[in-house]
Amino acid sequence: MTDLPNFSASRINLYRTCARMYRYQYVDEVPGNTHAYTVMGSALHSAIENYYLHEKNPAGTFSARFNEGVGQAMDRAQLVGTHLVSKAAVLGQEILANIKWWEIRPTDIEVGFSLPFPTKNPRVLMRGFIDMITEEEWVIDHKSTSKKPTKAALAVNPQLIIYCWAYREVRGHLPTAVYWHHLRTQEMLEAEVLVDFEDKLRNLEEELVRILEDKEYPKIERGYFCNTLCAHTDRCWPQHDYGNTLIDEGAIARLWK
Numbered sequence: 001m002t003d004l005p006n007f008s009a010s011r012i013n014l015y016r017t018c019a020r021m022y023r024y025q026y027v028d029e030v031p032g033n034t035h036a037y038t039v040m041g042s043a044l045h046s047a048i049e050n051y052y053l054h055e056k057n058p059a060g061t062f063s064a065r066f067n068e069g070v071g072q073a074m075d076r077a078q079l080v081g082t083h084l085v086s087k088a089a090v091l092g093q094e095i096l097a098n099i100k101w102w103e104i105r106p107t108d109i110e111v112g113f114s115l116p117f118p119t120k121n122p123r124v125l126m127r128g129f130i131d132m133i134t135e136e137e138w139v140i141d142h143k144s145t146s147k148k149p150t151k152a153a154l155a156v157n158p159q160l161i162i163y164c165w166a167y168r169e170v171r172g173h174l175p176t177a178v179y180w181h182h183l184r185t186q187e188m189l190e191a192e193v194l195v196d197f198e199d200k201l202r203n204l205e206e207e208l209v210r211i212l213e214d215k216e217y218p219k220i221e222r223g224y225f226c227n228t229l230c231a232h233t234d235r236c237w238p239q240h241d242y243g244n245t246l247i248d249e250g251a252i253a254r255l256w257k
Ligand code: SF4
Pocket: 018, 019, 020, 021, 024, 219, 220, 221, 222, 225, 226, 227, 230, 231, 232, 233, 234, 236, 237
């Protein structure tokens, strides 16, 4: 048992996007929205997992999970991009149809971890799931976003650094390579996180301390992101009348094109 607070790499990503949004979501625990394409991404992960683990038909798993996810988000009145539900359902099936299943030889799927981080003088219980580990001891992270990150961004991606650290904590050594699997194009982008790994890990540890000790959670400058992508626009900018709609769904959809 530990009394360390739970943490995850996605929290670091959110904090980098906007510290105030991090506060709303993880300190104040204000519910956010779920986009139709986020539901698609989760359903794709389930379909891939079930295929490799249980040889279940990916299309069937995807449909079941996608419909379930959409229904749950609608029940909570948190579904964003409702006009994109059909498009996301079709896109998800197209992605699955194009995966070269036989080219990946996973030994472990959806490997969960919950480990004190940093290793020395831990501050949090770092939790996460590694999508896939292969025979070659590669770590693979599946992503269904439309945009691909640059090589430089991938090399310092906090999620992938944390995965490598967790891999080493459990297996005693680092993976041999790390790949960001772009599901929409089937490209396996090698993430050079293992280059200068100890420096990157140390930087991440320092960033974690800054996040935990933040008392201000500053807002980002108001602009496109606040106005169109954040569920908390009215909390940050109450003087502006957005009517009943916090999110411009068309703007979100444009991001995914
Ligand atoms: S509205 Fe803007 S400043 Fe406020 S939480 Fe959202 S992204 Fe951050």
